[in-house]
Amino acid sequence: MIVKYNLLKKEKDTKARYGKLETNYGTYETPMFMPVGTKATVKMLTPDELYEMKAGIILSNTYHLWLRPGEDLIAKAGGLHKFMNYNGPILTDCGGFQVFSLVKNKKDITEEGVHFKSHIDGSKLFLTPEKSIEIQNKLDSDIAMSFDECPAASASYEYLKNSVERTLRWAARCKKVHNNPRQALFGIVQGGAYEDLRKLSAIETVKMNFDGYAIGGVANDGESKEDMYKAIDYSVPYLPDDKARYLMGVGEPADLLEGVVRGVDLFDCVLSTRIARHGNAFTRYGKINLKNLKFREDFTPIEDSCDCYCCKNFTKAYIRHLLLADESLGARLLSIHNTRFLIKMMEEIREAIKNDNLLQYKEDFMNKYESKKREVK
């Protein structure tokens, strides 16, 4: 089996969809938030902790695993699932996002592929669509992503147009060499915030008949929220109903809601674990920083209503102590809470879609979530 999306319900007032994704590792409901395990580990967490928080698909990264420990080693281990002992579906990003962030000079981006230097030792590397797919085939993830150009948020229309066209040629090359029968291959729609480019990219990518479609180029530094919403709105109308839609690199609660109402099924983001390492926690009333003095004697959990291991067992005062004492258990507990927070939020979003009251849910959620924004650190 490869990944198969079943659309089960469209919400009445929005483009939101409730569906199920069949994978090699079971069937999962969508919309879904996918925790990120860049280097074959969701930072600080074990697979069991991921199961306990009801994670479904997790992400890993082609660029990082290519460099370390290498795709051949992971293949020898029996693939990424066995290597990291995750008994659930894994999506691998194509490496484009990382590689383009390492390009120093535009001439290093060629039709054949991308020249850049390793972030580990500065050695010269060359990544092509074929190589990205070869690596992903060996990693044996359940979903591979085709190799796309990720232009800067500041790129001109002219640049983006050429980039979209190149990404389409690269997508065709990816499709051609992909040869892991257990692995789905998703195409990526690019085109910045331009309606004609997104349309072109979506239509031409869909023509190649991928197993699912991603909307890329929305999580770059400097990308505005408005541009992200445009990118979705200009892409989604051309994506087929019977394939999953994945908005890459997005995981702020507000953006999950905006993405879902616009018809997105899958999201991923490092945010839930990254903000944890800085002492931040998602709550229904916005983000809080546990290092804040006001939590010094707060002997209540981050959220009374939360069912995560952190909230069921530890107080804000204790987590604050761990953070200030540089004890890594603090960031670990926050990583659990934050990731569960987004997964739980998606559970509620799915319920709201089924009940045709997503806009009400969104309004209620955001009213609460924004209510204490001035306190966010």
Add this chain to the structure above:
Amino acid sequence: MIVKYNLLKKEKDTKARYGKLETNYGTYETPMFMPVGTKATVKMLTPDELYEMKAGIILSNTYHLWLRPGEDLIAKAGGLHKFMNYNGPILTDCGGFQVFSLVKNKKDITEEGVHFKSHIDGSKLFLTPEKSIEIQNKLDSDIAMSFDECPAASASYEYLKNSVERTLRWAARCKKVHNNPRQALFGIVQGGAYEDLRKLSAIETVKMNFDGYAIGGVANDGESKEDMYKAIDYSVPYLPDDKARYLMGVGEPADLLEGVVRGVDLFDCVLSTRIARHGNAFTRYGKINLKNLKFREDFTPIEDSCDCYCCKNFTKAYIRHLLLADESLGARLLSIHNTRFLIKMMEEIREAIKNDNLLQYKEDFMNKYESKKREVK
């Protein structure tokens, strides 16, 4: 109830004892290894992970908790157990070991107490026997330690003699002010590697009728193994059968065995988690460093026979990857393995005592353990 030791069996060929320690949080078998949670957390691990590895008593530290978050905050939380959510017995060290390592000038050690500077912000602090006990009373640990002087390994006989006498006066002051009815108070025997000083210290400390007795001054930098064994041998004969004996700061497998055969019941050491953070694992064949190239393609657990979460789920190759990629899950998994290794070893030691074959066990264990010593990094 406060801590009560029941001697159940003496091993036939050694001074080893099998017993049970009744505590406020259940009854535990001894000899026992106690994991160290200096700052109200066994580094990287949750209470549930400690239960899973069958930890009994854990240690925490008066000096560190006094400075951060402060004993009053922990008292407000309902005591250390509630603060850190550990539902098992906790022993607090008196802070002496830390404080004496911070003393710059011998004249800062006075009869009243010790002047030193905070390792966090350099502020001037003064710790006395009374203050140490007051802090421990508030922390509400199950076992408090009386405040002792911890002289350097290089201290002269003359210095040690005065120090032993002062520690006896301090022990009396500790006993006088101790007033937590749920908390046991242990006395500490000092005296370096001198038979007469250990004898004096032990006899006089026992006269004060503490709830248990520790042998201190054996885990300083520069302390030789021979001096450690002497310290035990010169102290144990004067300690009563009906109280637990605790060798402070010792946790190398060889030392656990040497301690047990000499009549020690309790051990603690940061080693199991500290060496984990450097990529080291205990094995039956000695310590190994998982960063070593030879483990690159080793898809077997650290120890096939180990029942810990790490060994049941992950390979050496994966742990090596985590360590090289700076992913904290690596050190966390090693912390689990190493701590479980020592706990498991103590389970076997207890069996050997019950079966009167401890010397055989010790020989077999050490033959294996030393067999690959040349490979230790």
